[in-house]
Amino acid sequence: MERTECVVVGAGVIGLACARRMAMAGNEVVIVEAADAIGTGISARSNEVVHAGIYYRPGSPQAVLCVSGRDAVFDYCARRGIACERIGKLVVATDEAALAWLADVRANARSNGAGELEWLNEDAARALEPAIRCRAALHSPATGIVDSHGLMLALLGDAEADGAALALASTLRAASVTPNGFTLSIDSGGDTTRMGCRFLINAAGIGAAPIARSIDGLRSESIPEIHLAKGTFFALGGPSPFRRLIVPEPSVQRAGGIFTLDLAGRGRFGPDEEWIADVDHGFDAGRASGFYAAVRRYFPDLEDGALRPDYAGIRPRRNGPGEAMADWLLGGPREHGVAGLVNLCGVESPGLTAALPIAEAVAAMLLDGADADAAVASAAAKA
Numbered sequence: 001m002e003r004t005e006c007v008v009v010g011a012g013v014i015g016l017a018c019a020r021r022m023a024m025a026g027n028e029v030v031i032v033e034a035a036d037a038i039g040t041g042i043s044a045r046s047n048e049v050v051h052a053g054i055y056y057r058p059g060s061p062q063a064v065l066c067v068s069g070r071d072a073v074f075d076y077c078a079r080r081g082i083a084c085e086r087i088g089k090l091v092v093a094t095d096e097a098a099l100a101w102l103a104d105v106r107a108n109a110r111s112n113g114a115g116e117l118e119w120l121n122e123d124a125a126r127a128l129e130p131a132i133r134c135r136a137a138l139h140s141p142a143t144g145i146v147d148s149h150g151l152m153l154a155l156l157g158d159a160e161a162d163g164a165a166l167a168l169a170s171t172l173r174a175a176s177v178t179p180n181g182f183t184l185s186i187d188s189g190g191d192t193t194r195m196g197c198r199f200l201i202n203a204a205g206i207g208a209a210p211i212a213r214s215i216d217g218l219r220s221e222s223i224p225e226i227h228l229a230k231g232t233f234f235a236l237g238g239p240s241p242f243r244r245l246i247v248p249e250p251s252v253q254r255a256g257g258i259f260t261l262d263l264a265g266r267g268r269f270g271p272d273e274e275w276i277a278d279v280d281h282g283f284d285a286g287r288a289s290g291f292y293a294a295v296r297r298y299f300p301d302l303e304d305g306a307l308r309p310d311y312a313g314i315r316p317r318r319n320g321p322g323e324a325m326a327d328w329l330l331g332g333p334r335e336h337g338v339a340g341l342v343n344l345c346g347v348e349s350p351g352l353t354a355a356l357p358i359a360e361a362v363a364a365m366l367l368d369g370a371d372a373d374a375a376v377a378s379a380a381a382k383a
């Protein structure tokens with residue numbers, strides 16, 4: 001049986017960042033990816049926003065690692081020549097009732113260290129974005145956008161430069177805990193190979209919880225229930241009416257009202273929120289009517305027919321419909337009791353922003369014996 005030091009399951013942005021970090025620490029790393037290319041899962045279906053860290057519960061892993069990840073990703077992209085730009089964002093209250101929410105957002109952002117958000121009345125907001133209609137807005141100049149595929153290619157390049165190997169079209173089917181690590185069954189085009197390893201990093205995105213459940217020797221109570229929140233996107237035909245990202249209050253967000261730009265200046269709206277039982281990336285053009293109504297809350301000039309079907313992504317969440325946003329599960333040996341194993345479950349937004357410090361936290365759990373809280377704190381300090 002072939003044996004390596006570290007196997008990373010999943011070549012999305014998180015798995016690639018972890019592979020890079022473990023390879024940099026001198027470990028022999030194999031990345032096992034079910035698809036025939038890197039970055040085709042959640043990481044290919046995001047908004048590509050580098051979040052400032054505004055909304056997350058203060059002290060949560062996503063709040064702490066978003067703030068450090070934001071700076072780390074801008075710095076990494078600048079060094080590696082990856083397109084990344086701080087274009088800024090307006091968080092908007094579309095009516096009087098949303099003003100209290102906007103004030104809470106500003107207070108939360110302060111607690112998280114997301115940078116000072118300037119409060120703008122409608123005239124001041126329109127001075128920045130003439131097409132917008134709102135009651136008030138917060139301006140976040142620290143928010144940006146990134147070429148997520150360029151980022152993933154650079155992470156893979158770094159990992160490979162430090163000796164990591166990528167196995168595409170290779171699906172982890174089963175894993176069992178052994179006295180000196182793990183034995184894995186990997187399916188590559190119908191052939192099953194067995195591989196031994198000391199460290200196993202489960203960064204399989206939507207597949208992470210099912211993989212954790214299939215590990216023989218891992219207690220089932222350490223594996224969270226995961227709910228799937230599908231998000232559909234519509235692209236905007238024609239030139240963008242805004243130069244910044246626009247985020248309205250939650251009820252409008254959930255109906256598709258978030259506006260983002262890509263690095264080529266193309267605008268898109270979404271994701272909306274649709275709870276689904278099974279993984280399904282199919283596009284439902286019928287959701288457009290909800291998008292028109294949501295977007296017109298702050299952009300009444302949106303013309304009929306301007307929205308074009310784009311794509312859909314799925315957020316694996318630890319919370320279900322109507323529940324408060326739950327924290328990511330970064331589960332290492334100190335949490336579940338299995339030496340050498342880290343499960344990354346429910347790592348939805350801002351996972352792209354936080355990928356570098358998440359990898360730092362994983363290394364702290366596996367190489368320094370840190371528990372998850374200490375790993376998050378040390379990762380934030382290092383980034």
Ligand SMILES: Cc1cc2nc3c(=O)[nH]c(=O)nc-3n(C[C@H](O)[C@H](O)[C@H](O)COP(=O)(O)OP(=O)(O)OC[C@H]3O[C@@H](n4cnc5c(N)ncnc54)[C@H](O)[C@@H]3O)c2cc1C
Binds near residue numbers: 033051351352354
């Ligand atoms: C709609 C949407 C918008 C988002 N917007 C943003 C944003 O703007 N900014 C931000 O910071 N974050 C955003 N996020 C969150 C961010 O995209 C994710 O947190 C991040 O991409 C997750 O990366 P990952 O590597 O964990 O998962 P993935 O990219 O899904 O990678 C997991 C990989 O594991 C592979 N895999 C699964 N099972 C197996 C198996 N058994 N064997 C081998 N391989 C397997 C899959 O094929 C996949 O390639 C968004 C997410 C969504 C869904």
